[in-house]
Ligand SMILES: C[C@@](CO)(OP(=O)(O)O)[C@H](O)COP(=O)(O)OP(=O)(O)OC[C@H]1O[C@@H](n2ccc(N)nc2=O)[C@H](O)[C@@H]1O
């Protein structure tokens with residue numbers, strides 16, 4: 393048998409709306425989560441920068457993270473003998489913690505096979521910024537599951553895992569992972585409600601999806617990430633708990649209101665932009681607005697440790713950048729600018745007719761350096777698989 397290879401691109405996501413409820417303990421895992429109601433959209437993007445000498449835009453390749461899987465022709469009898477390797481560039485964390493390896497292990501545990509490939513090698517080229525609220529690690533995990541379910545069962549002559557088992561595996565790997573597993577068919581831009589802790593993916597009405605597609609086509613999507621500022625998800629959820637909140641988690645109620653709000657388009661004060669919000673950015677604004685945050689409020693603890701206090705002060709500076717960025721983006725004629733997930737990146741829609749060069753020049757002039765990407769809504773279902 394020849395080496396079996398599969399290659400695919402992992403998209404990112406943005407949260408168009410993100411309401412966070414109270415924390416709770418999940419019964420079967422004993423872990424603490426928050427109930428949420430979020431509207432997620434799949435996106436591809438393309439790095440872009442300004443070449444000042446030539447006064448030109450320079451574009452990187454379009455897409456997201458690139459993931460490849462190679463199955464060796466040599467076989468072994470037991471799953472314990474399978475050699476799983478990963479080459480990740482740049483490596484976001486130790487190999488065994490990488491969601492690609494964790495997803496592959498979880499998948500191999502579940503599949504019932506009489507023989508296995510001796511070697512399973514993944515290579516991952518990371519392009520999605522990390523700890524940026526773009527779900528890159530979650531996308532990697534979901535796409536790993538999909539790749540394996542496409543390649544391994546025919547290799548081993550066993551039936552593929554069912555949609556339900558795949559969803560269960562995905563939810564075990566992370567709350568955002570099931571969204572990237574979802575089959576959105578030919579719809580050119582995955583859009584769904586994610587409920588519970590985020591693992592319950594619920595479709596929107598077809599009419600609303602069409603309305604949003606129509607509206608979106610009048611604008612151009614950009615993504616920006618303040619360089620060097622990242623927001624670890626768990627820490628950001630903990631920060632929210634210190635603030636009193638009332639979150640509306642009923643997606644049907646939200647959906648009923650959304651349709652009517654789309655008619656007036658996107659602008660800083662349009663009904664749609666005022667209605668959709670992200671509880672994390674409210675928390676960021678509240679923290680950044682304080683004169684001098686106490687260590688307890690910033691999550692650093694009250695140890696009197698000088699190093700820790702320094703880190704706390706730096707974090708406070710980061711929040712100021714995140715809190716001031718939307719207003720700056722609106723001053724560049726953005727139609728909608730908002731933080732994605734728990735931060736630190738922002739999605740920005742500009743009117744489609746606006747010059748890309750002018751937008752880029754404006755973004756480049758923000759006092760804190762930004763990583764800048766041109767975005768595009770995409771289906772999270774894409775992928776190419778081939779035999780070599
Ligand atoms: C905030 C969101 C919004 O889409 O995205 P990111 O900003 O991370 O991209 C998600 O809820 C992130 O989901 P995900 O990144 O999969 O988180 P998980 O791995 O499941 O959990 C990481 C940690 O975040 C906290 N967590 C996560 C989800 C949730 N609903 N409540 C939580 O309290 C828990 O402390 C958990 O230990």
Ligand SMILES: Nc1ncnc2c1ncn2[C@@H]1O[C@H](COP(=O)(O)OP(=O)(O)O)[C@@H](O)[C@H]1O
Nearest residue numbers: 484485490491522523524525526527528529532
């Ligand atoms: N393949 C992966 N890509 C990115 N991060 C990963 C991956 N595997 C594990 N991680 C861990 O997950 C954490 C958050 O991942 P990421 O998806 O970048 O954040 P976010 O959900 O905020 O967009 C990282 O800090 C990293 O340690």
